[in-house]
Amino acid sequence: MSRWADVILTPLLSLLLAFAISALVILAIGESPVEALKVMVTGALGSSYGWGFTLYYATNFIFTGLAVAVAYHAGLFNIGGEGQAALGGLGVTLVLLAVPWPHWLLALPAAAVGAAAFGALWALIPAWLQARRGSHIVITTIMFNFIAAALLNYVLVNLLRPVGSMDPASARFPEATNLPKLTDFFALIGVEWGRNTPANVTFLVALLALFGVWLLIWRTRLGYEIRAFGRSEKAALYAGISPVRITVIAMLISGGLAGLMAINNVMGEAERLVLNAVEGAGFIGIAVALMGRNHPVGILLAALLFGFLYQGGGELALWTSIPRELIVVIQALVILFTGALDNMVRMPLERVFSPRSAQGSPR
Numbered sequence: 001m002s003r004w005a006d007v008i009l010t011p012l013l014s015l016l017l018a019f020a021i022s023a024l025v026i027l028a029i030g031e032s033p034v035e036a037l038k039v040m041v042t043g044a045l046g047s048s049y050g051w052g053f054t055l056y057y058a059t060n061f062i063f064t065g066l067a068v069a070v071a072y073h074a075g076l077f078n079i080g081g082e083g084q085a086a087l088g089g090l091g092v093t094l095v096l097l098a099v100p101w102p103h104w105l106l107a108l109p110a111a112a113v114g115a116a117a118f119g120a121l122w123a124l125i126p127a128w129l130q131a132r133r134g135s136h137i138v139i140t141t142i143m144f145n146f147i148a149a150a151l152l153n154y155v156l157v158n159l160l161r162p163v164g165s166m167d168p169a170s171a172r173f174p175e176a177t178n179l180p181k182l183t184d185f186f187a188l189i190g191v192e193w194g195r196n197t198p199a200n201v202t203f204l205v206a207l208l209a210l211f212g213v214w215l216l217i218w219r220t221r222l223g224y225e226i227r228a229f230g231r232s233e234k235a236a237l238y239a240g241i242s243p244v245r246i247t248v249i250a251m252l253i254s255g256g257l258a259g260l261m262a263i264n265n266v267m268g269e270a271e272r273l274v275l276n277a278v279e280g281a282g283f284i285g286i287a288v289a290l291m292g293r294n295h296p297v298g299i300l301l302a303a304l305l306f307g308f309l310y311q312g313g314g315e316l317a318l319w320t321s322i323p324r325e326l327i328v329v330i331q332a333l334v335i336l337f338t339g340a341l342d343n344m345v346r347m348p349l350e351r352v353f354s355p356r357s358a359q360g361s362p363r
Contacts (some may be wrong), residue, residue, distance in 0.1 A: 005353045006346075007298065011291050013345045014337040015305075022330045031322055043315025044308045050315070052182065052197025057281075058307030059199070059264045062206040064285025065303055066213050067258035069294035071137075073217055074250035075230035080126060080141030081258040082282030083148030084119040088259025089266040090152060091118030093160065093273040096173045107177040111267050112205070112260060119259015120252040122148060127251030131244040137251075145282070156275060170273040179268040200268035209257065210296040216253070226250050258282060284335075291338040302338075309334065 023033035044050045064081040071078035091114035101107035126140035153168070160170040179200045186193035217223040229236040229246040237243060265277050284306055291305070292298025313327035337345070 002353050005349055007293050007295070009353075010342070010346050010349055011293070011298075011302075011338055013349075014291075014342065015334065017345070018330075018333040018337040022333055025326065025329060026322065029322070029326070031320065036316055036320065036322060039316050039319055040308070040312030043319070044312035048186075048193040049195065049197055050311055052194025052199040053311040053314075054304070054307040055182070055199040055203050056197065056264070056269065056307070057310040058303040059203045059206045060261050060281040061284055061288045061303035061306050062210060062299060063261035063264070064258055064281050065288030065292060065299040066209055066285075066296070067254045068285050068289035069292070069296075069299060070213060070217070070226070070257060071250055071254040072289060072294050073223075073230045074226045074246055075233065076130070076137050076247065076250060076254075078123065078141050078251065078254045078258075079138060079283070079286060080123060080144050080255070081285045082278050082280070083141075083145035084122045084255040084258035085261040085278045085282050086148045086152050087122040088115035088119040088262035089273050089277050090155065091115045091259060092262045092266045093170050093173075096177050096267065097160075097171065101174060101177050104177050104179055108179065108201075108205075108263070108267075111177075112263055115259040115262040116256035117259070119262075120256040122259070123251045123255025124248065127248045130251075131247040152273075153275060156273065160273065168275050172272045173267065177267065178271055179263075198269040200264065202264035202268045205260070205263060207300075209260065210300055213257070214296045222249070258285070287335040287339050290342065306331070306334075 026033045026036050042050070044054045064085060067081045067084065068078055092111045095110050095114035096107060099110070101110070122144060123141070126135070126137055126144055129135035129140050130137045156168045156170065161168060162171045179202065181194070181197070182199045182201070182203065183192075183194050183197065185201075215223075217227065225236070225241050225246055226249075228239065229241055229243065229250075233243055236246070261278070261281060265279075265281075266273055270277060288299055288302040288306055292300070292302040309327075309331050313324075313330065316322055317324040317327055
């Protein structure tokens with residue numbers, strides 16, 4: 001199938017099918033799909049305030065989508081982004097509370113290292129079990145999500161909670177470590193943009209991560225080894241590529257990228273570590289990577305789409321009588337059609353756009 005049909009047409013048709021069924025569901029409950037779409041677009045993209053929240057959500061999805069993509073190129077399916085991002089938040093918290101940082105410019109790189117290190121270490125154990133013991137990476141990573149949630153709950157309640165506080169959360173980070181919002185950057189040029197939104201400088205870090213992953217996967221020897229191993233383990237082994245080494249390295253990078261999400265939601269938005277800070281972004285990252293065809297450009301576009309769905313869905317629940325649960329249904333339909341039912345769209349397109357179909361069947 002043509003590259004453009006694979007990368008652009010297939011996910012676009014899947015998305016249109018998801019929206020079409022969502023429209024039928026909205027009609028079934030007596031609401032107007034056109035008005036619902038209008039509210040979502042206006043709420044998510046119609047103002048700087050809406051864009052601020054859309055970019056905040058998209059930043060989370062960029063990191064978790066990249067985490068899934070790097071593992072996928074190595075033939076691994078990392079669905080532990082939820083736990084790795086949660087442990088990344090713990091890494092950020094320990095770094096920021098342990099040192100009296102004088103400025104966020106110094107605190108940000110240190111927090112990034114802490115987030116990536118904790119996320120990578122949480123992915124290391126499933127990677128080692130896969131490489132050395134043959135444990136399936138899907139099973140181990142999803143189970144480690146639950147272990148991470150329980151561990152974080154214990155640490156917050158028993159170790160990091162300030163004395164006298166009833167809230168299961170860490171102490172607030174020093175004010176000097178607070179990341180500037182995108183509002184602050186626009187204010188420097190005299191533009192009021194996205195007031196009171198959580199979008200912050202981490203979005204720029206996410207863009208750097210997109211470029212870094214592209215550079216790694218398609219412009220380095222390690223990236224070539226990762227892709228070769230993902231395409232054929234036997235061929236990679238014949239070429240002298242170590243399966244254990246590639247499995248461990250790919251999962252370390254994947255876990256580190258998921259952990260980096262904590263810069264946005266823990267350091268940039270909450271400015272402390274709270275329970276359930278990840279809010280499902282680890283699982284949304286799977287759909288983002290699949291819809292983006294595991295390419296940084298596609299992941300950016302898919303992350304913006306899901307950011308739009310999150311913010312627009314919130315506005316829809318706020319300003320219409322459409323229940324919030326239906327918003328989850330719409331998001332689930334997008335995930336279903338772009339992920340699980342991808343072949344339902346792909347297979348007919350392959351018959352239409354394959355080179356053999358274009359040339360005509362031989363007699």
